[in-house]
Amino acid sequence: MSIRNLSRLFNPRSVAVIGATDRAHSVGATVLNNLIDGGFTGEIFPVNLRHSTLAGLKVYSRVGKLPRVPDLALICTPPDTVPGLIRELGECGTKAAIVLTAGLAAVKDRHGNSMKDLMLAASKPYLLRILGPNCVGLLVPHIKLNASFAHVNAIPGKIAFVSQSGAMVTGVLDWAKSRGIGFSKFISLGDSADVDFGDLLDYLASDGETQAILLYIEAVTHARKFMSAARAAARSKPTIVIKAGRLPEGAKAASSHTGAMAGADDVYDAAIRRAGMLRVLSTEELFAAVETLAHMRPLSGDRLAILTNGGGPGVIATDALIAEGGHLASLSEESLEKLDQILPANWSRGNPVDIIGDAPGERYEKTMEILAQDPKVDATLLIHAPTAIVPSDDIASILAPLVQRSSRNILSCWFGGDSMHAARRTLSGAGVPTYDTPEDAIRGFMQMVRYRRNQELLMQVPSSIRPTDITNRDSAYNVVRHALASGREMLSEPEAKSVLASYGIPVVKTREVGTVDEAVRAAEEIGFPVALKILSPDIVHKSDVGGVVLDLDDAGPVRLAGEKMVSRLHELMPDARLVGFSVQSMARRPEGRELIVGIATDPVFGPVILFGQGGVAVEVVKDHAIALPPLNHVLAKDLVCRTRIARLLGGYRNRASADLEAIYRTLIQISELAIAIPEIVELDVNPLVADANGVIALDARIRVKPARAESMDRLAIRPYPxxxxxxxxxxxxxxxxxxxxxxxxxxxxxxxxxxxxxxxxxxxxxxxxxxxxxxxxxxxxxxxxxxxxxxxxxxxxxxxxxxxxxxxxxxxxxxxxxxxxxxxxxxxxxxxxxxxxxxxxxxxxxxxxxxxxxxxxxxxxxxxxxxxxxxxxxxxxxxxxxxxxxxxxxxxxx
Missing domain, CATH: 3.40.630.30 (Gcn5-related N-acetyltransferase (GNAT))
Incomplete structure (x- = not known):
């Protein structure tokens, strides 16, 4: 269910308060008083067996006694009463309810059914929508509806705020009111038993009262629904997210590096990015981003010019920009020549453009015009520190018409206190985001940059990639099915490589053998030098037990290495089962970069793709990025670019650039593998060696489990059908x-x-x-x-x-x-x-x-x-x- 009957929730003509009371500090009393004090103009029906009047209103003993069917019901009664009340409301025709009561999941009937499940079952036949339970409620300021037990009311505005946390609801409401920030909708989700983020995003995306959507997320339950709704909402209006729980949530049981590194927060970050939303890290940033994005003009890049009347603030802004990953614009020669003609001889002659502290308003205006026309500049930040020479509000008044005409993004920082209020108001009124400090201004600019990048991923039209003769799905699936039929979760290394080869990923020639003697013969047939690796279903990482030896160039070293591996295994892990060895040819790639590519399975968002720097220290280096499948060329490129090792993949010194197209193709093929074979729950290709000649997988690990029949439902984004x-x-x-x-x-x-x-x-x-x-x-x-x-x-x-x-x-x-x-x-x-x-x-x-x-x-x-x-x-x-x-x-x- 999605937006059906949500109009009754957000625009009711009448509200019943079930459990209304006059008991001080109770939820029932607070909700009733908030409804009345908020000025709601519709009908209010208190319901309580023990009262005849409350706050001057007639009280009804039960739902069946109400004079009219209420559009919305607020339920403040004990958990065991809620399912019956929902059924009664449904029978009489009510289509929306807010259940403020907590603890419904913990209270059960004599058959073991929770009150939460019984409540949902009661609502279903009537399509009655439920906000909550365990929520603070709902505020819709433009109709003066305060259906909550929040301690303050909300100011009318154009921002919708949706939160899973009740404490965040009341805290943000208080914080926003003290700063004059208004809302179109203020919604506490609570336990999201029925109405969830997906439903609200769908509703708010087409809500004429809402210009921006803010979300406080602790957890998403229906990933596919959330992603579809989020992508639709983010296309129509800025959607900004705080996601709680950024720190690691504890060790994760996994058989691969990918499984261990693909933490929940990384996956949420990838989902937010893929949906075209913007993630911020604090409440203050959340509301600052609204102003920034509300005034944002089309942004073509991330090259920032800084105009300042003092060197210090310009340096501070530059440091903050570089630390945030931004780029300082290199001014064109034509702009430098024009600036030479209008600025004092001792100007900085570079970016930041220091126009000196005695600058009159005309100097600001001419400098801004030059920067706004420079083809090497994508946006300009004005930083002004107060002086006694020219009043700040005069400068702002001179600049306001110019910035209104400009097609470029212009941001401003009025670096000071009370003397800057008039200047801030003037430029803010001209549609320019204004900030108190250079660091705040840089954060605002980088929010623009990140939002633009996320929107590009959402709205991009990828170019076609050259088709390859990949995908022998049947061959790959047969390997997986054989392992499962054998009662195994882990594929052997040769099996894993055969799966990769079936999807067109180059692998080194590998042979699986049972004994040391067979390893020697296989090495002679493959051709020296070779690598020897131990095979055991009980060993996760072979190098931990000395189970990998490289560059063996003759039969003798192969035999000696195999015998030592057996001896070490018996010594270090006497209970481990020894299946045999894998023998593979050595891949001579002197300029190769070691990468990791993998699949992990997130409990909420399903399969995710990981890319980063590979090798034995992969979990220590922690250089990786996560993306949701399906991938295409543009998304694969973005995934690579979000890692530090991306800089080493280009050519430097005497090293040729790695074949980036081969890396992108490999990521797309891994994505196809994740979609096509749902039994694969973890996959590592580590290392995947990349150089100018392409890529080759030197080692691979795959973990499998039986898949459910509805395997496509596990994907957060439905792939191409x-x-x-x-x-x-x-x-x-x-x-x-x-x-x-x-x-x-x-x-x-x-x-x-x-x-x-x-x-x-x-x-x-x-x-x-x-x-x-x-x-x-x-x-x-x-x-x-x-x-x-x-x-x-x-x-x-x-x-x-x-x-x-x-x-x-x-x-x-x-x-x-x-x-x-x-x-x-x-x-x-x-x-x-x-x-x-x-x-x-x-x-x-x-x-x-x-x-x-x-x-x-x-x-x-x-x-x-x-x-x-x-x-x-x-x-x-x-x-x-x-x-x-x-x-x-x-x-x-x-």
Whole structure:
């Protein structure tokens, strides 16, 4: 369930308070008083057996005695009463309730059922939505609704705040009120038994009263739902997150480096990043980010120019910028020449641009104009320290018209106290984020940078990667199935490498043998030099028992190494089982960088992909990054760039650059492996050696477990649904109808350009000559869990694809109704493509369980109206007569 009936929660006309009382400091009394004192203009119905009036209001003995059905009920009664009350409310027609009572999960009936489970069971037949239990409540200031037991009310504003922590609710509410920060919605989730983050993100994304969404997250329960809702919300408005629990939560039992290093906070960080949200680390940063992002203009890069009237603040800002990972802009020669003409001879002649403490307002203005036009500058930070020469508010007044005209991002720091208030107000009113200190200003700029990067990942249109002859899934799966049938969780090293090879990942030639003698013979057949490794299901890391010896260049050293390994194993781990040895050829890669690539399984977000610096000290170095599958070229590149070793992968001194494309392909192939074989719960490729000639896996470890039937549900982001691909005969030729891919961006652009102006107007309802990058990304990078677009494709002689037509639908968050559209290339209309595409779409929607397909088109779009009539759509004219509304019940008669 998602946004159904949430309007009753956030915009009720009447509220019942069940458990209302006059007992001082009780929840029931506080909630009733807050409702009344907050000025709620709807009806309030107190419910209590022991009172006839409370706070001047008539009290009703039970829900069944209420004069009207309340839109919203607030429940403040003991846990064992809640399920019955929810059932009674559902029966009378109430559609939303806030359960403030705590402890429902701990209290059970005589059959062992918790009150929480009984409450949910009672609500389900009536689609009654529940906020809580164990929550502080809800505040909606613009309708003066304070349905909470918070100690202060909220000021009206445009920010929605959602918190799992009750203490954070009351603390932030108090903190924000003291600073004059207002809210559109202020929501305490509590235990999230029904309404959760996903539901609220879906609702707030389309809420006209909300311009920015702030989340305090302790834990997410439904990862797929959360990710889909978060990605949708982050596309429409800034969504900013504090995630509690950043420190390690204790040792994690794992059989691999990847499993040990993929901590819960890293995974949450990857999820927040992938969803296009911004993560901050403190409450103050949370609200500072709102102002920063609310005033943010399009940002093309992270090169910052600093304009200051004093050297010290400029140096402080520079230090903070570099420490945060930002980049100081290198000014163009043209800008330097222009600045030489207007600044004193002793100016800094570089960035930061120190215009000297006696600078009048005109000097600020001219300098800012030059910096705002420099092609090497992406944003400018103004730092002003007060002087007795020119009043700060005069400078701000001079700069305000300039910054309002600028298309670049300009930030300001008025470094001082009370004397700076007027200047701050002036530039803030001009749409410029203002800060008290240089460090605060740099943090604001870096929030812009990180937010831009996350939005690019959300909205990017990846380029196509060269197809490889990877994926022999059956071969890889047979290895995994054999291990499970043998009662093993760990694959042997040769087995693990065969799985990798089946997915196109280069591995060194490896042979598995049972004895020292067989190891010698295998080494002679492979060719010296070789590496010898011990095989035992009881050893996690072979090097811990001296179970790896490299560069053995003759039969004698191989034999000696094998015998010593057996002796050491018996001495150090006498109970360990010895299966044998693996013999592998030595990979001579003198310029190779040792990397680690792996898969771990998070209990919430499912499989995650890890990349970082490899080798035996991998857990000590702690240089790694995490991403959620599925990966593509852009996301794989971003994953690599977030590690320190990324700098060493480029060429330096006499070392050639590593083959980055080979690394990206390997990450994509590992991602495909994680998706395709759910039995793999941990995987290490360590080291994966990368140099100018490509990559090669020297060692691999895979842990497996039986998978559930619904294995795709374990993925936080639904991958490309290859099973929906279909070859169709069209006019004696075969065309492919398949779901759209992000890599279809260029082909979709060509398709758009092949549409007539009339067809573009019919599709988008406006005249449009070009598709900008943002709209193109929305059309090609879709959430397969909520949207679908089928493209009809023909392959050209050069291997590229040509899009002939597109049908698409976007489902509502409740999976009840989907809005559809069909577009066929203008020169191919009337040849049956629309019929093929719409039939495919309707069949998909029926399988998905949607109840209806709806659409709207211009009355002049006779081709679509004829096609809709062919499939049995109902059509009626809109109220203004300009469009036709289309509707197709997908399961008539049920």
């Amino acid at each position: 290859a099973e929906l691909e279909e070859c169709v005969t069209w006019h004696d030729q075969q065309i492919l109808v398949r779901p759209i891919k992000p890599e279809d961006g260029l082909a979709h652009l060509d398709f758009f350009h092949a549409l007539s102006a009339e067809d573009v107007h019919n599709r988008f309802f406006v005249a449009m000559r070009e598709l900008d990058a943002s709209r193109l990304a929305r059309l090609t990078q879709i959430d397969y869990d909520r949207e679908m677009a089928f493209v009809a494709l023909k392959r050209r002689a050069d291997g590229s694809v040509e899009i002939l037509g597109v049908s698409r639908c976007v489902a509502d968050p409740d999976n009840i109704s989907a809005e559809f559209a069909v577009t066929v290339r203008s020169d191919l209309k009337g040849q049956g493509l629309g019929t093929i595409l719409l039939a495919k779409l309707i069949a998909y929607c029926r399988i998905r369980g949607l109840q209806e397909l709806v659409g709207e088109t211009l009355c002049s779009n006779v081709n679509l109206l004829r096609l809709a009539n062919h499939f049995g759509f109902n059509a009626k004219t809109s109220s203004d007569g300009s469009t036709m509304l289309l509707n197709l019940p997908l399961h008539p008669g049920e």
